[in-house]
Amino acid sequence: MDEDRSTEKDREKLPPLNALRNFEAVARHGSFAAAAADLHVTHWAVGKQIRLLEDWFGVPLFERRARSVALTDEGAALLNDVNSAFERLTSAAARLRHDEVTRRVSGIVRVNVLASFALCWLLPRLADFHARYPDIDVRISTTSRKLRYIGDAFDIGVRSGHEQGTALVSRALMADVRLPACSPALLRTHPIQDVADLRHHTLLHSTSTRTAWSHWLREARAPHLRPARHLEFDHAYLQLAAAVEGLGVTLASLPMIGRELAAGRLVCPIAAPSWRAADYTLVINADRAGDDAVQAFEQWITMMASRESGQLEPV
Structure with missing residues (x-):
């Protein structure tokens, strides 16, 4: 004792x-x-x-x-x-x-994710998985359809929000915290010091995030704010790319823009309020949950997400 x-x-x-x-x-x-x-x-x-x-x-x-x-x-x-x-x-x-034991894990894992998640989060980190498991073949597909409608065409997937189904195992992967983000160059001509300054800017939208700004503006107590204009894209990753190019201000998912923030290509001029959308959810095909390659990918993506847990809020 x-x-x-x-x-x-x-x-x-x-x-x-x-x-x-x-x-x-x-x-x-x-x-x-x-x-x-x-x-x-x-x-x-x-x-x-x-x-x-x-x-x-x-x-x-x-x-x-x-x-x-x-x-x-x-x-x-x-x-x-x-x-x-x-x-x-x-x-x-x-x-x-015992790295030699880890490296002997082999097989195929079929990963189905949202296109924006693949481009902005998964692909920049995938080399780490390949280094750890060189004998596992990762096959990535992208779609926004509910995974219960895909049947057995996937082993593990990531979606926004919880998914239910008799053959699915679903759990939260990481929080989706969102804040306004834009190119630093945009602020040189029209600074953003508070929410009201957004009226001088173009607000960027995508088909899948069409209501996000209205949610955030209510949190910011400015539900009736009128921006200079609106610009909409059919994919969220195009919306983020437009922000990097200085076309306007996006309401960005912080996990998706970590590289851009670190490199200074994007900044978050307003630190509060942050709005939490539905969690990014890990969804596993129950019939494949016991496969060594699937388990390896599940453990890896969980580790990578938890590594960033609690470090999403800008200070």
């Missing part, structure tokens, strides 16, 4: 481990934006973790510069210890993971 109490007290002395991971990435890249791209999160999320760590230690760890950051003396000392700890942890993980 005394040993358990001692272990709990030792854990209380540890700084936030996720914040340490963000700290190491920023130190390695010398930039919040580059670290965010490496970690597949927003640069706001990285900044939040660094502030959390600096508050925990009570000292600044970085000197903020115009386009980069540099370690303070305290940060440099911490980095040496963090690198040593990560190296030991990596060695221990390698001994326990």
Whole structure:
């Protein structure tokens, strides 16, 4: 019992481990934006973790510069210890993971997702899965149809909102948090400091997100706001591409624009209110749930989504 109490007290002395991971990435890249791209999160999320760590230690760890950051003396000392700890942890993980066993998993997994999810979230991360499971053949198809109507033509899928069916296993994958987003260049001519400033801009829509702006504007207590114009596309990924090109302001799903935020191609000029749409849901064909390749993909996509959980809100 005394040993358990001692272990709990030792854990209380540890700084936030996720914040340490963000700290190491920023130190390695010398930039919040580059670290965010490496970690597949927003640069706001990285900044939040660094502030959390600096508050925990009570000292600044970085000197903020115009386009980069540099370690303070305290940060440099911490980095040496963090690198040593990560190296030991990596060695221990390698001994326990038995990569040769993981690499022997083979087979085919048929993945059916929304086109916007495939282009904006899945494809940028798929190389990681291939590196872990080089003998699994991933076959991706895209459609917005309910998966219960596809029958046995898929093994695992992702949809917006819960799906029901006798042969389906469905559970939440990650939250869909949305905020206005636009190109930084757009703000140079027409700044957005509050919700009312949207009246000077074009609001971007897609067929599948036609009502999203009205939901958000009600949350923002501006349900009657009239923008300069509306522009609609038939696919959400075209809507996001239009925002990057400076054609207007989109109400973006934050998980879908992580790379654009990290690279500075998009910014979220208004931090609140955020609107939470239906969760992204993982749907598994129950007849294929026991297949090794399907289980490997399920575990991988769950891990990748949970890695970003809690880091969606800009700070």
